[in-house]
Amino acid sequence: MEHQNIIISASPHLHDASSTQKVMRDVIIALTPALLVGVYLFGVGTLIITATAIISCVLFEYLIQKYWLRKPLTINDYSAVVTGLLLAFNLPSNLPIWMVVVGSLVAIGVAKMSFGGLGFNIFNPALIGRVFLLISFPVQMTSWPLPIVNRMQYADAITGATSLGMVKEASLMGEPLSQISSQLTTQMDLFMGITGGSIGEMSALALLIGGLYLLIRKVITWHIPVVFLLTMFAMSGIFWWVDPQQYLNPVFHLLAGGAILGAFYMATDMVTSPMTPKGMMVFAFGIGVITVLIRLFGAYPEGVSFAILIMNAFVPLIKTYTKPKRFGEPIRAKIL
Amino acid sequence: MLKTFKQGGIHPPENKLTCTKPIRSLPVPQTVYVPIAQHIGIPSEIVVELKQKVEVGQMIAQSGGYVSSSIHSPVAGTVTKLDKIIDSSGYKKQCIVIRSDAAEITDRAELPLKMEIEMDAEAILNQINSCGIVGLGGATFPSFVKLHVDPKSKIDTLLINGVECEPYLTADHSLMLAKAQEIKVGIHILLKALHIQKAIIGIEANKQDAIQKFAEICKNDTHIQVAALQVKYPQGGEKQLIKALLNREVPKGGLPHQVGVIVHNVGTIFAIYEAVQHGKPLTDRVVTVTGKKVKDPGNFWVKIGTPIKDLIDAVGGMPEDTRKILNGGPMMGKALKNLDVPVTKGTSGIVLISNVEAERGPAMSCIKCAxxxxxxxxxxxxxxxxxxxxxxxxxxxxxxxxxxxxxxxxxxxxxxxxxxxxxxxxxxxxxxxxx
Structure with a gap:
């Protein structure tokens, strides 16, 4: 007795309802509160930049897959949308459109597709796009429109420096922090997002809400964000404790710049981060240390992007030394 | 906090549709197809001839070596063929075809409860061997071999696997409810055979009625503990169960006896009880026949060698949109194409999976989500x-x-x-x- 409809396959015969699309959709949902804050603060600029980045990322992935690689299209997995969104989050809201397009091309074309597409890239595509732009167009990439007043402006926005930028300038000139402390954004404003900076790194609160969502949905685990932020806090805290005249306090470090955005959305990128809790913690610790070193002693005011990219390069090595404990094998320290 | 194993594990939807159903007797089939390789190890050797009359429980194939088992006739009848038929592996395997003489539908003969254990340890082991008892949890490893441990290895605990972590299946659950006293005697038989004092029954928390039943009947028993376990797949795996109950890890590539443990499934324990106390060889077992769209899913006493189409008929036929027929649970069972495949000692369930459930999206690139x-x-x-x-x-x-x-x-x-x-x-x- 044979039946036409019956198929055979090896076990297991059930599958969890999860899918890559759903994972990516969760990331998009998690980024929405921060995007809304960005729209509130920078208005049209946010909308133009974000839309440009998303559309060009998806389009470049489509074109490269269809006409160059001639491989099956994977744009419906939403990963290019996430890349575009994250890239936009790392850009000032008055960046010329063509630069956004160039950034998208580097992110998708160089950082993602040239490695073989989703799942094969070594470096975080959005960060490669951002760092490429930062190095190529340092002036445009570091002139930040002032929030709220620029809602209806795009190209002619009035710009100012970020708090971290002012601190870096002061430290390069050898001035003590007390001289500029009145110009710095308050910690409460940093938390709520009333400050100058990239579109998506504004409000720590909005980013934390999204981060919490990702944790609840189990898209990410606590290891990377918590260890990264704790390392940053501890290390910048030591410097602050030694010389509060010279260095910012650790809470300010956590809230300013891209620390929260990096911790919850960039460093946790599945493809470019380690896969075991142990490995994630080593990875996040490295990011924390490098970020603080760049912020305090490097040429750039902000170091999260560089720190994540540097640690991305160590991921294969970290993976080799932080394999999960095999069942039935004695526990032994495999951490470097 | 309930016990469980720490590393890994998933929570698939349980779908234990038949957990409240008592065990029914399936009518004796007209013809049974008994494969000679129903266990892990060497296939049995046929000891009957064509046209020979056989009685219920008569040995029809003898153990082919040390890791092997004997097979007994599930029905009274005549050997009509010694032929190769497709079994659950999808390959043609040697089997003994017996036409039953029984004209009437008969219920399973229920044997009276016998508490007194008369046999000594050696006799128990021999009886388990000669009655063809194999692990009924699915692995079908000959039970005698598992119990025949090196005296140097220090076994201190017998674990009884009542976990049944596979979705859908309730064969062990229904057996635990129906035959708790017999299983308890079976545990004592094994304690005696192994010369040890301690047994733990592990049951997942989704079978509260079974946990309570055993807690009640083992209340004054100093040798048997009942442990409720957190629901988590694959807790019924031997190594995971040992980890969950005793926090011992079987060494990589090793066997449970290396950490002083022997694990047996509740179904096996019941078969051992019947073999030792009543001399009944293993010729039938409990099989869950289920599926979301199945009209009347249930648990059945099924004669070894019954074609699975008889089982599907007994639950109201195969639903229209059935996509997969599984021999065993949906996580580890084998998909079948052929309904003439017979029930063997290792068949714990027949699960009919619908189109929707069988659906699996196209494979995409690994996103290293871990x-x-x-x-x-x-x-x-x-x-x-x-x-x-x-x-x-x-x-x-x-x-x-x-x-x-x-x-x-x-x-x-x-x-x-x-x-x-x-x-x-x-x-x-x-x-x-x-x-």
Missing amino acids: RCISVCPMGLEPYLLMDLVEKNRPQIALENDVTTCIECGSCSYICPSHRPLLDYIRYGKDLVRKN
Whole structure:
């Protein structure tokens, strides 16, 4: 007795309802509160930049897959949308459109597709796009429109420096922090997002809400964000404790710049981060240390992007030394 | 906090549709097809001839070696054929075809409860061997071999596996409810045979009625403990159960007796009870026949050798949109194409999976989400093993412990990119074996 409809396959015969699309959709949902804050603060600029980045990322992935690689299209997995969104989050809201397009091309074309597409890239595509732009167009990439007043402006926005930028300038000139402390954004404003900076790194609160969502949905685990932020806090805290005249306090470090955005959305990128809790913690610790070193002693005011990219390069090595404990094998320290 | 194993594990929907159903007797089939390779190890040797009359329980194939088992006739009748038929593996296997004489539908003969254990340890082991008892949890390892341990290895605990962590299946559950007293006697038989004092029954918390029943009847029993376990797949795996109940880890590539434990399934314990106390060889077992669209799913006493189409008829026929017919549970069972496949000693359930449930999206690239690593109960890296096997690197896969995979399927179940991880790992194990 044979039946036409019956198929055979090896076990297991059930599958969890999860899918890559759903994972990516969760990331998009998690980024929405921060995007809304960005729209509130920078208005049209946010909308133009974000839309440009998303559309060009998806389009470049489509074109490269269809006409160059001639491989099956994977744009419906939403990963290019996430890349575009994250890239936009790392850009000032008055960046010329063509630069956004160039950034998208580097992110998708160089950082993602040239490695073989989703799942094969070594470096975080959005960060490669951002760092490429930062190095190529340092002036445009570091002139930040002032929030709220620029809602209806795009190209002619009035710009100012970020708090971290002012601190870096002061430290390069050898001035003590007390001289500029009145110009710095308050910690409460940093938390709520009333400050100058990239579109998506504004409000720590909005980013934390999204981060919490990702944790609840189990898209990410606590290891990377918590260890990264704790390392940053501890290390910048030591410097602050030694010389509060010279260095910012650790809470300010956590809230300013891209620390929260990096911790919850960039460093946790599945493809470019380690896969075991142990490995994630080593990875996040490295990011924390490098970020603080760049912020305090490097040429750039902000170091999260560089720190994540540097640690991305160590991921294969970290993976080799932080394999999960095999069942039935004695526990032994495999951490470097 | 309930006990469980710490590393890995998943929570598939339980779908225990038949957990409240008592065990019914399936009518004696007109013809039974009894394969001679129903257990792990050497196939049995046929000892009957064509046209020979056989009685119920008469040995029709004898143990073919040490790791082997004997097989007994499930029905009274005539041997009509010694032929090869397709079994659940999908291959043609030697089997004994017996036409039953029984004209009437008969209920399973229920044997009276007998508490007194008369046999001594050696006699018990011999009886288990000669009655053809094998592990009824699915692995079908000859029970006698498992119990025949080296006196130097220090066994201190007998674990009874009443976990039944596979979705849908309720064969063990229904048996625990129906035959709790007999199972308790069966445990004492094994304690006697092993010369040990301690047994623990592990039951998952989704079977509260069974937990309560055993807690009640073992209240004044100093040798048997009842342990409720957190619901988690694959807790019924021997190594996971030992970890959950005793926090001992069977060494890599090792066996439970190395950590002083022997594990037996509740179904096996009941079969041992009947064999030792009543001399009844293993000729039938409880099978759950179920599925979401099935009209009247249930638990059945089924004669070994019954074609599964008889089972499907007994639950109201095969639903229209059935996509897969599974011999066993949905996580580890085998998909069948042929309804003439007979029930064997290892058949714990027949599950009919509908179109919707069988659906699996197209495989996409691995996004390194690490879910496969986090659910693997053996601490493996399934994504890496699949990659290595795909690239034909069995040696590196071996270095990454591919052979310790227990094939529970948790990785394939959880993968958001729908990658056939376990399929490749199985293939990798095969490659390693061949090299």
